[in-house]
Amino acid sequence: MSKIYKRPHALVDVPNHYCPGCTHGTIHKLIAEVIDELSIEGKTIGIASVGCTYNSYDYFNVDMIQAAHGRAPAVATGVKRANTDKIVFTYQGDGDLAAIGTAEIVHAAARGENITVIFVNNAIYGMTSGQMAPTTVVGQVTQTTPDGRNSMDHGFPIRVCEMIATLEGSVYIERVSTHNIVNIKKTKKAIKKAFNNQINNVGFSIIEVLSTCPTNWGISPVDSLKWVEDNMIPVYPLGVFKDKNMEVK
Amino acid sequence: MSKIYKRPHALVDVPNHYCPGCTHGTIHKLIAEVIDELSIEGKTIGIASVGCTYNSYDYFNVDMIQAAHGRAPAVATGVKRANTDKIVFTYQGDGDLAAIGTAEIVHAAARGENITVIFVNNAIYGMTSGQMAPTTVVGQVTQTTPDGRNSMDHGFPIRVCEMIATLEGSVYIERVSTHNIVNIKKTKKAIKKAFNNQINNVGFSIIEVLSTCPTNWGISPVDSLKWVEDNMIPVYPLGVFKDKNMEVK
Amino acid sequence: MKEKLLMKGNEVIAEAAIRAGCRYYFGYPITPQTEISHYMAKKIPELGGVFLQAESEIAAINMVYGTASTGKRVMTSSSSPGISLKQEGLSYMAGAELPAVVVNIVRCGPGLGGILPSQGDYFQSVKGGGHGDYKMIVYAPFSIQELYELTVKAFDVADKYRIVSMIMGDGILGQMMESIEFKEEEKIINYDKSWATTGTEMKRERNIITSIHLDPNVLESLNNRLFKKYKIIEEEEYMAEEYNCDNADIIIVAYGTVARIAESIVKEEEFGKFKVGLIRPITLWPFPSKILKKYNPKAFLTVEMSLGQMVEDVKLSVNDRDKVLFYGRTGGNIPTHKDIVNEIYKIIEKYNKTGT
Amino acid sequence: MKEKLLMKGNEVIAEAAIRAGCRYYFGYPITPQTEISHYMAKKIPELGGVFLQAESEIAAINMVYGTASTGKRVMTSSSSPGISLKQEGLSYMAGAELPAVVVNIVRCGPGLGGILPSQGDYFQSVKGGGHGDYKMIVYAPFSIQELYELTVKAFDVADKYRIVSMIMGDGILGQMMESIEFKEEEKIINYDKSWATTGTEMKRERNIITSIHLDPNVLESLNNRLFKKYKIIEEEEYMAEEYNCDNADIIIVAYGTVARIAESIVKEEEFGKFKVGLIRPITLWPFPSKILKKYNPKAFLTVEMSLGQMVEDVKLSVNDRDKVLFYGRTGGNIPTHKDIVNEIYKIIEKYNKTGT
Amino acid sequence: MAEVIFREERCKGCKLCISVCPMKIIYTKVKLNKKGYYPSTVTEIDKCIGCGNCATICPDCVITVEK
Amino acid sequence: MAEVIFREERCKGCKLCISVCPMKIIYTKVKLNKKGYYPSTVTEIDKCIGCGNCATICPDCVITVEK
Amino acid sequence: MEDHHQIIISGFGGQGILSAGKMLAYGGMIEDKYVSWVPSYGPEMRGGTANCHVIVSKELIASPILSKVTALIVMNEPSLEKFESYVNQNGLIILDNSIINKFSVRKDIDVVAIPATQLANEMGNVAFANIILLGKLIHKTNLISKETIIESFKSILPEKKHHLIPMEINALELGMKF
Amino acid sequence: MEDHHQIIISGFGGQGILSAGKMLAYGGMIEDKYVSWVPSYGPEMRGGTANCHVIVSKELIASPILSKVTALIVMNEPSLEKFESYVNQNGLIILDNSIINKFSVRKDIDVVAIPATQLANEMGNVAFANIILLGKLIHKTNLISKETIIESFKSILPEKKHHLIPMEINALELGMKF
Numbered sequence A, B: 001m002s003k004i005y006k007r008p009h010a011l012v013d014v015p016n017h018y019c020p021g022c023t024h025g026t027i028h029k030l031i032a033e034v035i036d037e038l039s040i041e042g043k044t045i046g047i048a049s050v051g052c053t054y055n056s057y058d059y060f061n062v063d064m065i066q067a068a069h070g071r072a073p074a075v076a077t078g079v080k081r082a083n084t085d086k087i088v089f090t091y092q093g094d095g096d097l098a099a100i101g102t103a104e105i106v107h108a109a110a111r112g113e114n115i116t117v118i119f120v121n122n123a124i125y126g127m128t129s130g131q132m133a134p135t136t137v138v139g140q141v142t143q144t145t146p147d148g149r150n151s152m153d154h155g156f157p158i159r160v161c162e163m164i165a166t167l168e169g170s171v172y173i174e175r176v177s178t179h180n181i182v183n184i185k186k187t188k189k190a191i192k193k194a195f196n197n198q199i200n201n202v203g204f205s206i207i208e209v210l211s212t213c214p215t216n217w218g219i220s221p222v223d224s225l226k227w228v229e230d231n232m233i234p235v236y237p238l239g240v241f242k243d244k245n246m247e248v249k
Numbered sequence C, D: 001m002k003e004k005l006l007m008k009g010n011e012v013i014a015e016a017a018i019r020a021g022c023r024y025y026f027g028y029p030i031t032p033q034t035e036i037s038h039y040m041a042k043k044i045p046e047l048g049g050v051f052l053q054a055e056s057e058i059a060a061i062n063m064v065y066g067t068a069s070t071g072k073r074v075m076t077s078s079s080s081p082g083i084s085l086k087q088e089g090l091s092y093m094a095g096a097e098l099p100a101v102v103v104n105i106v107r108c109g110p111g112l113g114g115i116l117p118s119q120g121d122y123f124q125s126v127k128g129g130g131h132g133d134y135k136m137i138v139y140a141p142f143s144i145q146e147l148y149e150l151t152v153k154a155f156d157v158a159d160k161y162r163i164v165s166m167i168m169g170d171g172i173l174g175q176m177m178e179s180i181e182f183k184e185e186e187k188i189i190n191y192d193k194s195w196a197t198t199g200t201e202m203k204r205e206r207n208i209i210t211s212i213h214l215d216p217n218v219l220e221s222l223n224n225r226l227f228k229k230y231k232i233i234e235e236e237e238y239m240a241e242e243y244n245c246d247n248a249d250i251i252i253v254a255y256g257t258v259a260r261i262a263e264s265i266v267k268e269e270e271f272g273k274f275k276v277g278l279i280r281p282i283t284l285w286p287f288p289s290k291i292l293k294k295y296n297p298k299a300f301l302t303v304e305m306s307l308g309q310m311v312e313d314v315k316l317s318v319n320d321r322d323k324v325l326f327y328g329r330t331g332g333n334i335p336t337h338k339d340i341v342n343e344i345y346k347i348i349e350k351y352n353k354t355g356t
Numbered sequence E, F: 001m002a003e004v005i006f007r008e009e010r011c012k013g014c015k016l017c018i019s020v021c022p023m024k025i026i027y028t029k030v031k032l033n034k035k036g037y038y039p040s041t042v043t044e045i046d047k048c049i050g051c052g053n054c055a056t057i058c059p060d061c062v063i064t065v066e067k
Numbered sequence G, H: 001m002e003d004h005h006q007i008i009i010s011g012f013g014g015q016g017i018l019s020a021g022k023m024l025a026y027g028g029m030i031e032d033k034y035v036s037w038v039p040s041y042g043p044e045m046r047g048g049t050a051n052c053h054v055i056v057s058k059e060l061i062a063s064p065i066l067s068k069v070t071a072l073i074v075m076n077e078p079s080l081e082k083f084e085s086y087v088n089q090n091g092l093i094i095l096d097n098s099i100i101n102k103f104s105v106r107k108d109i110d111v112v113a114i115p116a117t118q119l120a121n122e123m124g125n126v127a128f129a130n131i132i133l134l135g136k137l138i139h140k141t142n143l144i145s146k147e148t149i150i151e152s153f154k155s156i157l158p159e160k161k162h163h164l165i166p167m168e169i170n171a172l173e174l175g176m177k178f
């Protein structure tokens, strides 16, 4: 008998603290599988950020650094520049990356830092119990948009991939989702490619993963998958926004 | 006899402290002319930033606020939200807006703040005596790129208009230049339109003005105009990047 | 008749601000003070005001800077790491003499630390975490009712002196509920704001809000003017409460939540012939040195949720600094009733043995 | 033979860092310390190191956090407003116990203030401008030669204690030139860095660099461990220089550029039967309290380019705080020789009149 | 024939596995696990096609699939 | 006929006006002004077409043009 | 001290621990007593334990943080372990024995075990378990009147749950009578 | 005090004020003296005034910031106004009277006026004015030798200006002889 699915080695064998059905857990697994498949566990350094995954260092079986809110790309820059032979990734939420961390992600991309950014967009601040994120969709009710986000008062959602794609330093940008099996598999492929880019010294890759927050969305985990499909994908279309590698070929 | 050119009223009649031939002065005049022409001097509030123009409050004959480095769009947001009937503009350099102030400009645009941003791109940090700016072009020698900016180590120039254009909240984005009379006139037109947008409550406008820094470029003022044309415009193409007003029509 | 309500500290701060005429709030979420935002997001827009979730704490303090420049009452709130990010902005506000209210519901540090209560930001708030010579007025309420009253006062005092006033609480104060009575209406004094940048309307010289003065003499005269103002505030605005201090042998010095626990000890416990009192600073800056100086007990026991910060000001205030002792807990641990009682017994024991 | 060079303070800092084995520099331009960047931009890449101009001071300190996490010697530099922006990062570094060197060439505040010399960031550096209980070692050199030696030392001490050490100078020190002799080679001690995150190579348990500990007991034990370390540093690392202090009637306490001026007074001026000495703190934290406590002059005159910051530590150190007097200038004005001499005469006059 | 193993003490009862099982053979148990959740498990294992969907989506890495 | 007035004490001698004058009638004086710059001025004013270019570009608002 | 009630309620997040405490405090307030309510807070609540400290007193409240209690309501085992020692001599523990299987508590206190979750489940909604336990508490202590606590339901429960109030009253009565 | 030279050089930004000062300090250093050089700095220099404080001494230098000077070189009027009072009795002022038109300085000091900018202009480059004045200074004070200052040119001037050194030497000699 062959294993169809077993826990990846790069995922520490402990229960995680995420809410039931939160796809942060699913994304963690994908990253760990990729680390296994590329045999880079021993030379990977992960940067955890501030959000529900602040302690993802408890879950990834690699050296990990916990970074200040929004600053993971700067921390990653500091790590990678001083350790060019190591594989460095950040794991950041949408509040972390697209709000307080805007300058850091834009400039890491502009500089073309040879790092891998996993950007988990769940359209909300999970950790702090459900405030509007820059990625909250118009109409979405949150603790700070009690009548739903309206663009007049609260502005428009930021499409990170589209924005980063304007920066010459970025080489691979893809938006993927975890709302069903097909897309989870695509997500893994994208993550793998992003790590591979780094291994090949190609440069800055960012994978935006649409993810759920059943707790703060106030719906069940299964309904949350549907919510991603119905409410997020129309605003955040999936696909490759840039692949310089491809262009070159 | 009619006045072909006279000092605009909105420009205080004092000598400015800019270096000889620095087009910051020229841009100041254009803004003042627009304020005169739109008769908004009494209700305009300007936000000076940190850069050579830190004390542009000495030159514009309107209420002025000096903002912390990079934060002018946030200050402008605070002013405008509490004074929706006033006309609020920021005047920011490329270090100020495109480096430390990246998050603030991106989010003011994403929110669609009804303000006018005058973004003066001179491809360098003028005030601090000539370090690399995010807009420094590849190959350009600065104090911190003594062998010329190279994209491997220092990354690629950021094209602010192109980046901001990806944000739904922005309504009018144009890049103009001061390197000759035709373009100075276009610059004035663009600035006027940006103020008019605000008057008409249309939303966020940003005008990127290519400008010179003879002192830190180390060439004469006249050669500097040529340098803009030869070295900046190829990297920063002039034109309208977004005009939602037009799209609607 | 005044209505009694059961409210969370964080909500009371928001409600008090609204009652004090604050219609502009800019903030960025952080535990344990998010309820301030949530409350504001619901209530302020109904009143025609603005609630805006900024992209960061830095943006928030600079939005406050903008609104304050136009003379409007404005507030932001955050917790320790977020307050650290506001230090440049706070220094700018001091330099430009802008009034505003800033709330710090302190959590544990350093770094990302923890979200539990702490008083580890005393130095930052009181000595000046930002650059340059400047001060903020810092209020440290210890009950929900006081939280309300001091928040209202903070707005008044900010306008009066053109200064930032800070409400400094801890997670317990922000999260706890007690009953609260609001006044029918707050008397709001309208201070002169002819300095505000609201457009000249072509009727006056332009106003300028700035903190830069390259001429050393101009800047020094600003510094001196600020310090004159600070001296006045030191004379006029200090606040403290004294419990059982007359003839006390031991005086506990504590503020905020810790003072609640200390108060219960002073009320409930007996220490034989030793009388124990409490001084509770309500303003941390200006520090109520004058009150401390009135007493000459055998010992001052400073108790903090830190490893010793206010204790320096206690030492600088009392007549004999060798009498100042310290007890602190950190990490979110609150000094318990028992902890403090033990410390008192230690002092008594030592005194009985050595006479000092 | 050692070569003598004429160098600017800022350049000496950069060269000293390189000689101390620092190959990673992250910074953001700000007057009056830009020459550090310019020097690094030229020199570090030639040595295979990294000079990187960050997008902001915040990014810079977090890049430092990243490089320091991997055990490499790393530095950033800035000036007052930029240092304010680094406060969150500095608190994180303290929490995660990361070694690094941070330079603050202080300018005038508050706010954008001015670019001239100042000592207005004493409180921020020494008391903790960031949130939570933590400390940095703060060196205050007063000459170019000392700037070099202390910068080298700062790297050693940072590694030794896993702490941030700060070099605090002012614009004068950064901009001035004096002759300097470098050692042939600096002895660099390689401290254990088995905690560093450089990849497990599948040979050891993973390392984690973090400052968050939600369990209060875990966080409290970190706080206590940090404080134990700080106590050791307070015992071992304080530095000060004493000039003419034995039997002095008046002791000036001053650091950095101000101490230069004070020294010239002590050397050049005569005050009749009054003997004037100088204590020059070289470390501001740990403060050389023990040195101050050795003396009992008629008065301590603290002179600062601020409105009174270090003076609090002087008061907390000396035996009789009522003997501590203060003189300060701000805005970029440097207390002149004459200013200080006048202050001394005032003290003498008062003493002659009143006997105290 | 496939084998699907649930580490029930790790399960949080989110039902994502149920929602992606093409054979609809995963169900929720009626007894709380130690964590206080109703864990999922598989019935009629013989119907299992070993597609691994359940394991792929499970955020808590509860499921192992062999074939 | 056009009139062009230079406030010479404000001029910084940058020569931008010279570079944009279509008639090439602006030149640099040989005597420093109070500020320490060689100011610009116009010769052969009769050749001036009153285009205003010089005034438009002057960063120091030195020039007034009338026609 | 009949007039000074110090109560800790503790259990899993999601069991209505915090709102049960709020109801007591609110009830105390409308009966013109001094009240305070302090929750545990923050992310550790997710799946972890939640608790609140409630004081209802005729006197001004000094510390709102309790180191001893007159009554303890516990809805899971870790909570019992953690807080048992807080209970005064002759104090009261009310526990949900449909969740807490084994307990051997101190002999100097009054322990009441109610299978509240099971009873609530039988009523059709486990969310009533906290109310059942509250019912027992006010019955045993006369802390506040039944009418008062019912009044507090309206104030503490969010609008969208007001249709459940009749059921909540049933649960309350069930607890009181148990 | 022959052995302790305290000098301020002051003028407009762009007149080579700072590098003239550096040359003195460098020269002092290679003659094995203690030296210090403190510039004014920052944006106010643009078009404004620049100055530097230089000490060349046989003794260890206490304060590098001068409140009195043994010699003053001034290249514009505001600088003369500002620093005249700094000069010691019997001190020296060297000024460029092609820029400073009117001066009526104290009688207790030695004032030397040289039309340095004009002379330099005649040499073909106003940038030599500072060197002419320096020449006079070392001639009057013996602060450092001519050879030393020439050596310092190489070190202080940027590579791309080294071709000017022969001219600089001419300027120096011109000043010395004036």
Ligand SMILES: Cc1ncc(C[n+]2csc(CCOP(=O)(O)OP(=O)(O)O)c2C)c(N)n1
Pocket (backbone or CB within 6 Å): A050, A051, A052, A053, A069, A092, A093, A094, A095, A096, A097, A120, A122, A124, A125, A126, A127, A128, A133, C028, C029, C030, C031, C057, C081, C082, C085
């Ligand atoms: C400087 C600072 N500001 C704010 C916070 C509080 N905070 C913690 S997590 C978070 C946002 C988390 O949202 P996101 O990045 O979307 O992650 P998620 O929890 O949704 O996965 C915030 C604002 C903080 N810890 N530090």
Ligand SMILES: Cc1ncc(C[n+]2csc(CCOP(=O)(O)OP(=O)(O)O)c2C)c(N)n1
Pocket (backbone or CB within 6 Å): B050, B051, B052, B053, B069, B092, B093, B094, B095, B096, B097, B120, B122, B124, B125, B126, B127, B128, B133, B213, D028, D029, D030, D031, D057, D081, D082, D085
């Ligand atoms: C927080 C902070 N960081 C850095 C500085 C120093 N500083 C002043 S101006 C400036 C950059 C100016 O460049 P730019 O915005 O391009 O304006 P320019 O002078 O070129 O017009 C910098 C970094 C500062 N004043 N405050």
Ligand code: SF4
Pocket (backbone or CB within 6 Å): A017, A018, A019, A022, A023, A024, A052, A122, A126, A127, A212, A213, A214, A215, A216
């Ligand atoms: S709060 Fe939301 S994002 Fe955070 S763990 Fe829970 S479900 Fe996931």
Ligand code: SF4
Pocket (backbone or CB within 6 Å): B017, B018, B019, B021, B022, B023, B024, B052, B122, B126, B127, B212, B213, B214, B215, B216
């Ligand atoms: S330094 Fe450059 S940008 Fe600044 S005033 Fe001078 S020329 Fe203009």
Ligand code: SF4
Pocket (backbone or CB within 6 Å): E002, E004, E020, E021, E022, E023, E024, E025, E026, E042, E047, E048, E049, E050, E051, E052, E053, E054, E055, E065
């Ligand atoms: S492996 Fe596929 S068929 Fe089998 S239980 Fe899992 S999802 Fe269902």
Ligand code: SF4
Pocket (backbone or CB within 6 Å): A021, E006, E010, E011, E012, E013, E014, E015, E016, E017, E018, E039, E040, E057, E058, E059, E060, E061, E062, E063
């Ligand atoms: S997906 Fe995993 S955690 Fe969720 S119910 Fe299924 S087995 Fe349990």
Ligand code: SF4
Pocket (backbone or CB within 6 Å): F002, F004, F020, F021, F022, F023, F024, F025, F026, F042, F047, F048, F049, F050, F051, F052, F053, F054, F055, F065
């Ligand atoms: S107006 Fe035109 S033609 Fe006349 S001087 Fe000016 S640029 Fe020349």
Ligand code: SF4
Pocket (backbone or CB within 6 Å): B021, F006, F010, F011, F012, F013, F014, F015, F016, F017, F018, F039, F040, F057, F058, F059, F060, F061, F062, F063
């Ligand atoms: S453009 Fe203006 S400042 Fe420049 S030379 Fe002409 S008149 Fe003078």
Ligand SMILES: [Mg+2]
Pocket (backbone or CB within 6 Å): A051, A093, A094, A095, A120, A121, A122, A123, A124, A125, A126, A133
């Ligand atoms: Mg999120």
Ligand SMILES: [Mg+2]
Pocket (backbone or CB within 6 Å): B051, B093, B094, B095, B120, B121, B122, B123, B124, B125, B126, B133
């Ligand atoms: Mg610029």
